[in-house]
Amino acid sequence: MIDGILSRLNRVFRDFFDDDELTLTPGMTAAEVEGWDSVATVELMIAVEREFGIRLRTGDIASLENVGQLCERIRGRMT
Amino acid sequence: MTGWTEVLHQARRCTDALAYSALARRAEKLLVAEGAPATHQPLKLALLGGATLETLQRPLVLALMERGLAPDLFVAPYGVFDAEMIDPRSATASFGPEIAVLLLTPANIPAWPSPEATLAEAQNTAEEVVDHLLGVCLGFHRRTGAEIVLNNFHGRPTANGNLAAKLPGDPNNFIQRVNLMLGDRAPDFVHLNDVAGLSAQHGLSRWFDPRLWFEAKQPVSPELALELVRNVAAIVGALRGRSKKVLAVDLDNTLWGGVIAEEGLHGIELGEGTAVGEAHAALQRYLLELKNRGVLLAACSKNEEPDALLPLQQHEGTVLTPRDFVAFHAGWGPKSDSLARIAAELGLGLDAFVFLDDNPAEREEVRRALPEVTVLEVSDDPSDYVHAIEAGRHFEPAVVTTEDRRRSDLYASRCRERVLAEASRDLSEFLASLEMRAVVKPFAEADLDRITQLVNKTNQFNLTTRRMSRSEVEQLARDPGWIHRSVRLSDRFGHHGLIAVVMGRVAEETLVFENWLMSCRVLKRGVERLLLEVAVSAARERGLRAIAGCYVPTSKNRLVEGLYSELGFERVEHDQPGTAWKLELDRFVPLPHFIELEEEAV
Numbered sequence: 001m002i003d004g005i006l007s008r009l010n011r012v013f014r015d016f017f018d019d020d021e022l023t024l025t026p027g028m029t030a031a032e033v034e035g036w037d038s039v040a041t042v043e044l045m046i047a048v049e050r051e052f053g054i055r056l057r058t059g060d061i062a063s064l065e066n067v068g069q070l071c072e073r074i075r076g077r078m079t
Numbered sequence: 080m081t082g083w084t085e086v087l088h089q090a091r092r093c094t095d096a097l098a099y100s101a102l103a104r105r106a107e108k109l110l111v112a113e114g115a116p117a118t119h120q121p122l123k124l125a126l127l128g129g130a131t132l133e134t135l136q137r138p139l140v141l142a143l144m145e146r147g148l149a150p151d152l153f154v155a156p157y158g159v160f161d162a163e164m165i166d167p168r169s170a171t172a173s174f175g176p177e178i179a180v181l182l183l184t185p186a187n188i189p190a191w192p193s194p195e196a197t198l199a200e201a202q203n204t205a206e207e208v209v210d211h212l213l214g215v216c217l218g219f220h221r222r223t224g225a226e227i228v229l230n231n232f233h234g235r236p237t238a239n240g241n242l243a244a245k246l247p248g249d250p251n252n253f254i255q256r257v258n259l260m261l262g263d264r265a266p267d268f269v270h271l272n273d274v275a276g277l278s279a280q281h282g283l284s285r286w287f288d289p290r291l292w293f294e295a296k297q298p299v300s301p302e303l304a305l306e307l308v309r310n311v312a313a314i315v316g317a318l319r320g321r322s323k324k325v326l327a328v329d330l331d332n333t334l335w336g337g338v339i340a341e342e343g344l345h346g347i348e349l350g351e352g353t354a355v356g357e358a359h360a361a362l363q364r365y366l367l368e369l370k371n372r373g374v375l376l377a378a379c380s381k382n383e384e385p386d387a388l389l390p391l392q393q394h395e396g397t398v399l400t401p402r403d404f405v406a407f408h409a410g411w412g413p414k415s416d417s418l419a420r421i422a423a424e425l426g427l428g429l430d431a432f433v434f435l436d437d438n439p440a441e442r443e444e445v446r447r448a449l450p451e452v453t454v455l456e457v458s459d460d461p462s463d464y465v466h467a468i469e470a471g472r473h474f475e476p477a478v479v480t481t482e483d484r485r486r487s488d489l490y491a492s493r494c495r496e497r498v499l500a501e502a503s504r505d506l507s508e509f510l511a512s513l514e515m516r517a518v519v520k521p522f523a524e525a526d527l528d529r530i531t532q533l534v535n536k537t538n539q540f541n542l543t544t545r546r547m548s549r550s551e552v553e554q555l556a557r558d559p560g561w562i563h564r565s566v567r568l569s570d571r572f573g574h575h576g577l578i579a580v581v582m583g584r585v586a587e588e589t590l591v592f593e594n595w596l597m598s599c600r601v602l603k604r605g606v607e608r609l610l611l612e613v614a615v616s617a618a619r620e621r622g623l624r625a626i627a628g629c630y631v632p633t634s635k636n637r638l639v640e641g642l643y644s645e646l647g648f649e650r651v652e653h654d655q656p657g658t659a660w661k662l663e664l665d666r667f668v669p670l671p672h673f674i675e676l677e678e679e680a681v
Contacts (some may be wrong), residue, residue, distance in 0.1 A: 018101060035104070039133045042291060043100055046301045050097075058290045 002026075005052075005071045012051045016044055026068030054078055082109050083116050090145050092456070096138075096305040103137035106144065115149035122319060125153045125171050125225070127160040128182035130298035135182070135308055142305075142312035146321040147430075156539055156638055157296075160187075162603035164219040166506040169603075172223055178318060179219065180228040180272075180311055183212075184298045185235050185254060189572055194248045201247035205256045209264055218502035220268045228270045228314050231258040233278035233286055270314050277310055309472060317477035323453060324427055325405075326369060326468070327418055329436035330380040330387055334366075334399065335359045336461065340386045350396015358461040363398035365465045370403050374474050375425065377406040379417045379434070381441075384409040414441050415448035433473050435464065510605060510673040513570040517606070517674045519613045522556040522563045522580075529577045530565060533598060538635040540597040540607075542628060542642065547594070560585050562617050566610060568601055568674070579606050581614055583626070589661075590618040592628035602638070605672035611646055612669050613676075615662075624664055631657040646670065 010024045017035050030036040036044070045061055048054075048070070054077040064070050086106050093099045115121075126132050126139065132154050143150045153174040155163045160181055163171040171179070190208055192201040216227045232254045243249040247256070258275045265271055278286035281303055288300035299307045316322060331338045336348030336355040348356035349363075370376050376399070380387045387409035391401050401407060406424055408417040414436070422429045430451040436442050437459055446454045457467045468474075504512070522530060531549040538544070555561045563582040568575045579597035583590045592614075597606055611626075618626055628643060630636075643660035644650070647668055653659030 016097075016101065018104070038295065039136075042134055042295050042297060043097055043301050047097055056290070058293050061294050 002068075002071050002075065005074050006067070008051060009048070009067070009071060009074070012044070012047050016040070016047055024067045026066065026071065028067040029065065048074065052078060082113070086141075087145060090141050091453075094305075096302050099138055099141070099305050100301075103141040106141045107137055110140075115144065119144065119147055119149035120319060120321075122148045122150045122315070123153070123175060123177045124150045124315065125155060125174055125176035125179040126182070127155040127163055127171060127179060128184075128298065129158055129160060129187035130182065130184050130292075131157065131296040132182065132298075134295075134297060134301065135299075135304055138305060138308045139180075139311060142308045143315060146312055146316035146319075148316065148319060148321065156602055157599040159599075159602045161215055162506065162509065164215050165504065165509045166603070167222050172219070175223060176225045178228060178315055179223075179225045180315070181216070181230070182272075182298055182307075182311075183230060183232070185232050185250075188232065188254070188257065191250060192248045192253055194246075196248035198247045201253055201256060205253065205260050208257050209260045212261070213264060213266070213269065214502045214504075216269050217266065218504065221502060226268050226270065226318055228272050228311060229261070229265070230272035230274040231261050233274050234283055235287075270318065272311055272314055274307070274310075277306055281306060313472035313475040317475040320477065322475050322477055323374075323433045323473040324431040325375045325377055325421070325425065325433070326366065326474070327377040327379045327421065327432055327434045327452075328366070329414075329438065329441065330378055330382065330390075330409075332437045332459075333359075333435060333461070333464070334363060334378075335390055335394070335397075339390055340382055344389055344394060347390060347394070349390060349394050352396070355461065356396055360396055360398055362461055362464045365468070367398055367403065369468075369474060370399075372476060375405045376403055377418075377421050377425075377432075378404050378408065379414050379421070379436075380409045381411055381414070382409040413444055413448065415445050415452075418445065418449060418452060433468070433471075435468065437461070507671070507673065513572075513604070513673070515568060515570045515604060515674040516677045517569075517609060518567040518677050519564050519610070522552070522565055522582075524556075526565055526577055527553055527556065530580055533577070533580060533596060534594060537596040537598060538633070539599050539638050540602055541633075541636050542595045542639055543593065543631045544596075544633050544636060545594050545631075555582060562590055562614070562621070564610065564613055564617070566597075566606060568604070568606060575601055579610055581610055583614070583628075585621065585623065588622075588624040590614065590621075590623050590626045592626065595628065605674060607642065607646070608670045608672040609674045609676070612672075615664060615667050615669075619664060625661055626664065627651075627659070627661045629653065629655070629657055629659050631655075 006024060006026065013024055014020055014022050041061060045056055049056060052074055054074060056077060060073050064073065086102055086109060090099065090102050093102060126136065136152065136154055140150055140152055153171065153176060155171045163169040166172065188208055189211055190204050192204045212229065216229060219225060220227060234251045234254055237243040237249055237251040239246055239249045243251050246252055262271060286299060286303050288297065291297040291300060328334060336359055337346055339347055348359065350356050350360045366376060378387065388401055391397050391399055406421040408421055410417065418429065418432060418434065422432065429449050433453045433455060434445050435455050435457065437457065442454050445452055453473060455467050455471065457464055527549060531547065531552050534552065535546050556563060561582060561584055564580065565577050566579040567577050578601045581592060581595045583592040614626060630640060630643060632640065648660035648662045651659050651661045
C-alpha cells in the first residue's frame with residue numbers, strides 16, 4: 001500500500017513542481033527537492049488532500065521529516 | 080515574448096488556486112530569465128501584514144501582471160506591520176513603495192470589548208481600534224506618499240450563537256462594528272480591500288482554515304488565496320488606471336431572451352412573466368448600475384438597427400434605454416470590426432473594452448481578431464452573466480468621487496486627535512505606548528521544549544541558525560561553562576510567551592555567543608537591546624571582559640546582518656563565512672529600549 005501511495009504522491013509532486021524527472025524516495029527530505037520550501041509545503045498539502053481525498057490534521061504538516069513519513073500520514077488518514 | 084503571452088493568457092482563464100500557483104512559479108522564472116514584458120507599467124509595491132505573506136507573494140505578482148503591471152514587490156518581515164510603518168528608517172519605508180498593501184486578520188485587532196460591554200463601550204473600543212489602524216496608515220502615507228490598501232476583517236466563530244447579533248461585546252458583532260467604522264472613516268488614500276465581503280461571498284468556513292492558521296499562519300485558505308490576491312490586484316490596478324472603461328454587449332439572447340428580428344417585440348423574453356425574462360432584466364439592472372457609476376455601455380449586435388433598438392425603446396420589461404449606451408452598432412459585419420469602430424469613435428484603446436456575448440462563435444471571432452479585448456467566457460444561461468462580469472473585477476472603481484474627497488476633508492478638518500497623534504508618533508513613542516514587560520532568566524527545565532522549538536524554527540532573527548536537539552540544549556543549560564538567558568515578553572495587549580534566547584560559551588575572558596535568536600512575533604520591539612544588556616551584566620558578574628559573536632548568513636536572516644554593528648560591536652577578522660564581532664565590556668553603551676524588566680511572578 002505504501003508503494004502505491006508513494007507513486008501517486010510522486011505524480012502529485014511532479015505536477016506541482018513541473019518536473020517530470022522528480023523521483024521521490026521514502027528517505028527524501030524537503031531540502032532535497034528543489035523548490036520545496038515552507039510556502040510550497042502548504043500548497044502541496046492541499047494537492048495531497050485533493051489527490052487522496054483525505055483531510056490532514058493540525059500538526060500533521062509541521063512534524064513531517066521526510067517523504068516516507070508523509071506516506072505513513074496519508075495512509076493513516078485514509079483509513 | 081511567447082512565454083509571457085502564454086502564461087498571461089492561461090493566468091487570466093485560471094480559476095483554480097493551485098494551478099494558478101504553478102503558473103505563478105513559471106512567471107517567476109520568466110521574470111528572472113527575461114524580465115517583464117516591455118509594455119507593462121512598473122510599480123513599486125510593498126506587502127505588509129500580520130500573517131504569513133510568502134504564499135501570496137508569487138500569485139500577487141502574476142495577478143498584477145495580468146493587469147499590465149510590472150510590480151517590484153517588497154515583502155516586509157512577518158508580523159511587524161505597525162513598527163515597519165511607523166519607523167521612517169524601516170526597510171519598508173526605505174523601499175519607497177508607491178502602494179502599500181496591508182493584510183490583517185482578526186488576530187491583529189489590538190483591542191476587544193469585554194463580553195458584557197454596552198453599545199457605547201463597544202463603540203468606543205471600535206473607535207480606538209479604527210483610529211489606531213488609520214493613524215498608522217496616515218503616518219506612513221505622510222512619510223512616504225504611498226497609497227495604502229487596507230482590508231477589513233472576516234468574521235470569526237462565536238460562542239453566543241444567534242444572540243451575537245444583539246451583543247455589542249460579542250467578538251463577531253464587534254468585528255462588524257469595526258468594519259463599518261473603517262469604511263466610514265477611511266481617508267481617500269486608504270483603499271479598502273473588502274475581505275469581509277469576499278469571505279462572506281465564499282463562506283467563512285472555506286475562507287479561513289484554522290488548521291493552516293495554527294500550522295502556518297495562513298491568513299486565507301490556499302483554495303481561496305487566489306480570490307484575495309485578485310481582489311488586491313484589482314484595487315491596485317484601478318489605482319494605476321488599469322480598470323476597463325467600456326462594456327460592449329450583444330443584444331439578442333444577451334440583453335433579452337430570443338431574437339428580435341424573428342420573434343418580434345412580443346415574442347422576446349424580458350422582464351416579469353418568465354424566469355428567463357426576469358434573468359435578462361436583472362442583467363440589465365446590473366448594467367444600469369455600472370453605467371450610473373461611470374462604466375460606458377456599448378451595444379454590438381448583428382441586426383438591422385431599427386430592430387435592435389425596438390426592445391430598448393418599447394418593451395415594457397426593458398430597464399436600459401438607447402440613451403444608456405454611448406455607442407450603438409447594429410450591422411452584419413464581424414463584431415471585431417464594430418468594436419474597433421466603437422473604440423475609434425470613443426477615442427479609447429481596445430484594451431479598455433470588455434465584451435459580453437452569449438454566442439461562443441462571436442466570442443471566438445473577437446478573441447482572435449482583437450486579443451486586446453477582454454472577452455468574458457459565459458454559459459448560455461443569462462442568470463450567470465452578472466456573476467461573469469463581476470468575477471473578473473474588470474471595472475473596479477478607482478475614481479475618488481467628490482463626495483469621497485469631501486468626506487476626507489471633513490475627516491482631516493475635524494482633526495480627530497487620536498488619529499493625528501497616532502500618525503505623528505515616532506517609533507519610540509509607539510514602543511513606549513506598548514507598556515512592554517519582560518522576564519529574563521537562565522534556561523529553566525520547564526522551558527526546554529519551547530526553547531528547542533525556537534532554536535529549530537526561527538529563521539529571520541537568527542544570528543547563526545545553529546539548530547540543536549533538546550538533549551543538546553538540556554546539556555548546555557546545566558553546563559557552568561555556558562551563559563544562557565530566555566525572555567518572556569508581555570505588553571498591554573497580552574502575553575507573547577517565551578520569544579527570545581541567547582546562549583554563549585565562556586572562553587577565557589570572553590563570552591562567545593553561539594546562538595542568538597528571537598521569534599518574528601516581536602521583531603522591532605527592542606528586545607535585542609534588552610537581551611544584550613542582560614548578557615553584559617551576566618558577563619560582568621563572571622568577571623569577563625568582552626562578548627564576541629558571529630553573523631552567519633542564510634537565505635532568510637538578512638534582517639540581522641547589521642545587528643552587531645548597531646549594538647556597538649567592532650568587526651574583527653574572521654576566516655569563516657559571515658562576519659565576526661566583538662564588544663569590549665568597558666566600552667558598552669546601553670541603547671534605549673522601552674521594556675521594563677520584571678521579577679518573575681511566583
